[in-house]
Amino acid sequence: MKVCTDACVLGAYADVAGARILDIGTGTGLLALMTAQRNPNSLIDAVEIDADAFGQAAENIAASPFAKQVITIHERIQDFMASGRKYDRILTNPPFYTNHLRSPDSTVNRALHTDELPFSELIEAVVRLLEPEGQWWVLLPPYETGKLAKLASEAELSPFRQLALRHHAKKPxxxxxxxxxxxxxxxxxxxxxxxxxxxxxxxxAFRNLLRDFYLIF
Known part of the structure; x- marks a missing residue:
């Protein structure tokens, strides 16, 4: 999956002040690398279920200046135990399609559809892996954000900060x-x-947020 603008916004906007950080579904490794750039003292575990994406993330991270900070892990987050440790920050850009038409490419389906990572199982993993004073940062469309927030509230996780992203002021x-x-x-x-x-x-505002990451700025 290609790097998208909204994922870059998540990587630039989320609070990544913690010492230990988890990227769930790292894909190309984008969020893990942005986090490492923003917080040079952090150690980041980047978990990815898809074999091809895992390979690409590992290659991207190895070729970056941040290779010593980031560990790529090929595993389902539902099974990931992190050797008993917990994280100060968790970032994820999760799949969110449920009943949409499937692609013939299974990799695309895994990245976009919730079959292999339903919101309920994602929340269970976050509750298990997040420090009591930690933060979990998520990127989703508005409707799916509402669904996730309702499920998260049942696990005593509540939104404390939210950024609404629009193409411009005349767009939703x-x-x-x-x-x-x-x-x-x-x-x-x-x-x-x-x-x-x-x-x-x-x-x-967009230029200021992404200035450290977009070469065109």
Whole structure:
């Protein structure tokens, strides 16, 4: 799967201040690498179920300046025990399609459809692996964010910060970046427009957020 703009926003926006960080479904390794760039003192476990994606992530990470910070792990997150340790931060860009038409490519289906990682099992893994004072950051469309938040609340995980992502001010929100924790009190909500209303010029806020990662800025 190719790198997408909304995943880059997650990698640039999420709080990655922790010492131990977990990337669930690392794909190309994008979030793990962005985290390593932002937090040079972190140790990151990047878990991926798909063999081809795991291989690509391992190759990308090995070729980066951050290879000593990131470990790639080929395993289902449902089975991943992390040697009993827990994480200060967990990041994930999970599959979210349920009843949509399937692709003939099984790799695409695994990345986009929830069959192999239903929200309930994702939440179970997060509850098991997250430190009591840790944060879980998720990227999803608005409707799926609501579904996830409802299930997460049953596990005592609540949103404390949320970024709504739009193409520009005249377009609807198409993705939400949400921070969950076990100790959420005050909640902060923001909106980010990728472009100015002309639909072509990158907004100042988007440029500022992605400046350290986009070579064109």
């Amino acid at each position: 929100v198409f993705r939400m970046v949400t921070g969950f924790s076990f100790q959420a009190d005050n909640r902060s909500d923001e909106v980010l427009d990728i472009y100015e209303p002309d639909g072509r010029t990158y907004s100042t």
